[in-house]
Amino acid sequence: MNGNGKQRILDEIDNYQDSVFAIIGFINFYRFDDAAGEMRSDVVAFQGRKLTPSSEKAVNSDGNAVKYLTPDLGVLLPTNSGVLGEVKRSFPSEEQYWFDDFGQLMAYDDDLLGWPSATGTVASHDVALIVHQARGKAVCRFYDKHHGNKIQFQRPFCIVEFNRSNERQAYFFFRTAVGHLTDVSVNAKLENGVQVPMWALTRAYSEIKIYDNEPPLAYLLYLIWEHVINAKASENPKYAGLRKRQRLGVELSVDEVVVELHEKFSFHQLHKQTSDRQPKIPNQEWVKRAFDRLVKAGEAEWVDRAEGRLKAQFSRHDDVLAHFVEICAVDEDLAGQLNLFEENR
Amino acid sequence: MKTFDFLDAFYRAKHDEDELLDDLSGVLSAESASVCLIPFGCEAESVEWLDDRAKGKRHAILINRQRRLSEFRLDYAFKQAGEERSKSGRFFVLRDPEYPKVFVALTVEPNEFFSRALMPFLAGFYPQVLLTFITHKRLKQLIEEFKAGGDYQGLIITKASQRLRWQEGSHLVHAMPVVSWPQMSLDQAFDWVHQNNGWFQSIQFEVKDSDRIVATISVTRQGIVKANGLLHRAYKGFTLPVCKTIHENVTLFSRRARLAHPDLSSSPLVVEFDTNQFSEVEENNRLVQAMRKLRTASVSVLHGNPYVHLSILDYHDGSTFDLWVLDERRIILVPQLKASVAAIKRLINHIFDDYAEGSLSSYRGVGE
Numbered sequence: 001m002n003g004n005g006k007q008r009i010l011d012e013i014d015n016y017q018d019s020v021f022a023i024i025g026f027i028n029f030y031r032f033d034d035a036a037g038e039m040r041s042d043v044v045a046f047q048g049r050k051l052t053p054s055s056e057k058a059v060n061s062d063g064n065a066v067k068y069l070t071p072d073l074g075v076l077l078p079t080n081s082g083v084l085g086e087v088k089r090s091f092p093s094e095e096q097y098w099f100d101d102f103g104q105l106m107a108y109d110d111d112l113l114g115w116p117s118a119t120g121t122v123a124s125h126d127v128a129l130i131v132h133q134a135r136g137k138a139v140c141r142f143y144d145k146h147h148g149n150k151i152q153f154q155r156p157f158c159i160v161e162f163n164r165s166n167e168r169q170a171y172f173f174f175r176t177a178v179g180h181l182t183d184v185s186v187n188a189k190l191e192n193g194v195q196v197p198m199w200a201l202t203r204a205y206s207e208i209k210i211y212d213n214e215p216p217l218a219y220l221l222y223l224i225w226e227h228v229i230n231a232k233a234s235e236n237p238k239y240a241g242l243r244k245r246q247r248l249g250v251e252l253s254v255d256e257v258v259v260e261l262h263e264k265f266s267f268h269q270l271h272k273q274t275s276d277r278q279p280k281i282p283n284q285e286w287v288k289r290a291f292d293r294l295v296k297a298g299e300a301e302w303v304d305r306a307e308g309r310l311k312a313q314f315s316r317h318d319d320v321l322a323h324f325v326e327i328c329a330v331d332e333d334l335a336g337q338l339n340l341f342e343e344n345r
Numbered sequence: 346m347k348t349f350d351f352l353d354a355f356y357r358a359k360h361d362e363d364e365l366l367d368d369l370s371g372v373l374s375a376e377s378a379s380v381c382l383i384p385f386g387c388e389a390e391s392v393e394w395l396d397d398r399a400k401g402k403r404h405a406i407l408i409n410r411q412r413r414l415s416e417f418r419l420d421y422a423f424k425q426a427g428e429e430r431s432k433s434g435r436f437f438v439l440r441d442p443e444y445p446k447v448f449v450a451l452t453v454e455p456n457e458f459f460s461r462a463l464m465p466f467l468a469g470f471y472p473q474v475l476l477t478f479i480t481h482k483r484l485k486q487l488i489e490e491f492k493a494g495g496d497y498q499g500l501i502i503t504k505a506s507q508r509l510r511w512q513e514g515s516h517l518v519h520a521m522p523v524v525s526w527p528q529m530s531l532d533q534a535f536d537w538v539h540q541n542n543g544w545f546q547s548i549q550f551e552v553k554d555s556d557r558i559v560a561t562i563s564v565t566r567q568g569i570v571k572a573n574g575l576l577h578r579a580y581k582g583f584t585l586p587v588c589k590t591i592h593e594n595v596t597l598f599s600r601r602a603r604l605a606h607p608d609l610s611s612s613p614l615v616v617e618f619d620t621n622q623f624s625e626v627e628e629n630n631r632l633v634q635a636m637r638k639l640r641t642a643s644v645s646v647l648h649g650n651p652y653v654h655l656s657i658l659d660y661h662d663g664s665t666f667d668l669w670v671l672d673e674r675r676i677i678l679v680p681q682l683k684a685s686v687a688a689i690k691r692l693i694n695h696i697f698d699d700y701a702e703g704s705l706s707s708y709r710g711v712g713e
Contacts, residue, residue: 014648017647017648017654166651167651168621168624168626168651168672168673169671169673170651170652170671170672197671198652198669198671199671199672199675199677199710200710201710202613202669202671202679202708203610203613203679203708205667205669206611206613206667206679207603207609207610207611222645222656226643226645226656226665227681227682230658230663230665231663231682231683233663234662234683239660239662239663240660240661240662242660263609264609264682269608269609269610316641316643316660317643318637318643318644319637319643319644319645319646320643320645320656320658321645321646321647322645
């Protein structure tokens with residue numbers, strides 16, 4: 001193992017967490033009432049909600065039917081207006097693929113159905129791209145270059161850059177780079193740039209660990225192991241006396257993991273009143289892949305793969321995350337070697 | 346010449362919760378003995394469940410019980426010079442009058458009973474039985490108040506054991522260079538340990554009144570007191586405040602698990618330092634290294650620089666936590682779905698023992 005695989009996985013986990021933090025930070029510009037010093041009860045926020053496109057946009061540019069759109073974030077204001085946004089911690093290195101990302105955002109520029117309002121619609125909404133500052137300038141240039149021809153928005157569109165500080169007081173910084181938001185107060189804040197101290201959102205950061213984007217496998221395995229398998233194992237009277245290399249069988253199912261992580265570590269708490277169009281996160285396929293990796297690592301065996309039932313062999317790891325990063329890094333390094341082999345053929 | 350056995354007479358007599366300290370003081374004045382007081386917290390409001398319970402080669406039998414006071418016999422076996430030996434001793438457990446889940450175990454038996462039998466027996470019931478810890482600052486304050494309250498001429502430190510935490514360019518140091526404790530004032534001794542990034546594991550001092558030594562008292566970081574005199578004063582000056590600390594900590598650490606709340610919300614705790622503890626980035630690494638020393642736990646580093654985010658799993662009962670450092674002065678500890686009082690106490694205890702001491706409070710985020 002050369003260590004690059006491990007570092008790459010750790011970077012991916014970091015990026016994934018930053019995306020979660022950015023979603024939380026952005027929606028709180030709308031949810032938090034500065035004057036009252038509390039969360040507004042009349043603002044509804046959502047993550048990964050399934051919105052139905054209008055008939056004009058029900059087929060994408062490739063000719064494929066689009067059943068749902070699932071923006072990274074959405075905000076419904078009491079004025080029956082809203083915001084839909086997509087958070088991009090990273091962009092592909094080749095710009096030609098950026099049209100796909102803008103295509104996704106342009107799909108949100110539509111009379112979508114399924115908003116958590118009484119009618120399922122809104123009178124108007126903004127579209128926002130929340131992009132990491134490292135790519136912000138390049139993305140803005142790309143937008144400026146293609147705006148009006150390949151990239152077109154009818155509704156207010158803006159690009160908001162975000163960055164995490166490297167100072168001792170950790171904060172997320174947000175600033176509008178292009179365009180504007182309709183909400184005057186939020187727009188004014190973001191035009192000047194806002195620092196969101198991370199300590200202020202520690203609870204949310206600890207309670208929400210996944211969103212509707214597949215997390216790095218090592219991170220998902222860590223979440224499953226520490227918060228589902230460990231929790232079940234700890235109900236066994238033998239748990240406390242378990243020695244370092246001893247194992248404890250724990251039966252669990254894909255559905256069980258989905259429910260546990262969804263209810264306890266996703267944006268689920270935001271959707272309790274508006275859960276109708278909210279998919280369960282993590283989705284079953286992600287969990288099944290994680291189970292497969294546990295089986296491959298010899299830390300579990302399938303009881304019934306078709307039914308998604310697994311028997312994990314719980315044991316004590318000194319550093320659960322590092323353990324799974326190491327396991328997944330083997331896959332990364334192997335994939336890297338295979339690529340080299342393919343290139344040299 | 347046959348001498349009168351005061352201890353035997355003491356054990357044969359019936360004791361009352363209000364007069365136990367008087368009775369024990371009577372033994373102290375007649376015998377060359379010490380009373381040991383061990384304050385602890387418990388999940389239950391009674392210690393009857395200790396009756397007929399065994400831990401290793403130690404077995405307790407409840408002999409008497411009346412209201413807040415229980416008397417036990419503890420049989421224990423051990424090896425000495427290759428031979429198996431067995432002995433017995435007695436101890437009392439007094440429930441705190443104010444805090445129903447806080448108790449004090451008392452014994453007048455010799456040191457051997459304390460170290461071979463009673464302490465391992467009680468510690469073996471973790472997490473049902475919880476000992477506490479008192480901070481360096483608080484220990485100093487208690488000793489100062491004890492001195493002022495009795496208007497004693499002097500307190501002379503005769504023995505002390507201390508632990509020094511990790512320091513730049515060195516490993517954890519457990520031994521103390523030669524320091525002549527009796528020549529040091531309380532202030533000097535406490536400052537010396539504090540400046541060397543450490544804390545007293547125990548401190549023993551003689552209490553002088555009119556040039557006469559009236560008692561030798563020792564107090565440990567766990568709030569355990571041994572006294573060969575001034576028992577009432579030691580109980581009032583050290584044991585009762587420690588009982589209060591136990592109660593306050595149990596209250597502060599209770600219902601912190603997310604599962605304890607219908608909306609699964611978290612109830613974080615904050616360890617706040619007097620100074621800008623994390624003004625240098627290197628401090629993050631020191632904290633991470635210190636946390637990795639937590640035994641019977643998994644410590645995962647999700648982020649180490651510039652902010653700290655750890656995920657901690659306690660293998661004693663499966664409790665889990667997120668630990669964050671997001672500014673210069675605070676550690677924020679977020680108990681996850683399951684977080685027992687014992688696990689929270691163990692974690693805080695570890696931070697204070699192995700990293701640095703701060704003050705504890707409930708976290709308040711923006712708009713809370």
